[in-house]
Amino acid sequence: MSFVGVQTTLGQESSEKITCPTCKTETLATKKGGGVHLEKRMLCPECKGEGTTLGAHVCNKCGQEVLLCDLCKKVVGRAAEKPAAQLKCPDCKERVTVTKKGGGVHLEKAMECPSCKKKVEGLEAVECGRCGKEMLSCPICRQHVGSVVKRVPAVELKCPSCKETVTATKKGGGVHLEKKMACPNCKKEIQDMDIHTCSKCGTEMATCPLCNKPM
Structure with a gap:
């Protein structure tokens, strides 16, 4: 059976372009459920029109649940913090x-x-x-x-102990210097040094965080 001139939308989900109040970006929001029905008409703060329903949508970027005016489709409210x-x-x-x-x-x-x-x-x-x-x-x-995969930064450098070019992995948070010093390689001033470990002999080396060369 067909209905002439009638467009059915059952099972379809609509999206609206919004400015999310949480992630502060212009993005799409997907319609969620039937929205919110109001006992009395309210004045939309955006378009100044009066209505009795607000559309419930979910921001496609951060997941924030927002309420849109059914007339102008602007955000007029948002849900409280989501439970764990x-x-x-x-x-x-x-x-x-x-x-x-x-x-x-x-x-x-x-x-x-x-x-x-x-x-x-x-x-x-x-x-x-x-x-x-x-x-x-x-x-x-x-x-x-x-x-989330946590990768440890690694660099290719010449180990002063085994005298070979090896892959050295970064260890811990490095070293903070009391005063700035010039790197002997790139000549730039630094106040922190990274610590890298030689993959072959285990020697720990202080390296410049800018040029990644041993100091």
Whole structure:
């Protein structure tokens, strides 16, 4: 059976372009649920129109839930801080409570979440409440989409002990100097030195943080 002149939208999800009050960027927000119904008409602070419903949307970048005026589609409110989410930790292999950490990750191009299939422009950085594993989750469905890999910077340099050019990995936070000194290699003034460890003999070397050469 068909209906002439009638357009059905069941099962479709709409997105609106908004300026998110949390991440402060112009992005898309996906409609969530049926919105909020008001007992009395309210005056929209943006378009000055009167209405009785507000559309509930979720920012595709940071996951903030916002309310939009049904007339002008501008943000007129936002939800309170979201409660801690639960997801399956890839290390613990169990569903655990995670806490949001930092500002998350911004994507140059929108990607499709493998869980909810919605387009997102950013990922939330979260931490496992049990083992401390840092993960990335979708800001809309809040499911695990990746893990944070911490890489230790490594440089190629000549070890003064084994006299060979080796790969040296950075160790700890380095050394802070009381006064600035000039690097003997690049001649620039520095007040900190990195510590690198030779991958062959284990010798620890002080290196310039600017030119990465042994000092």
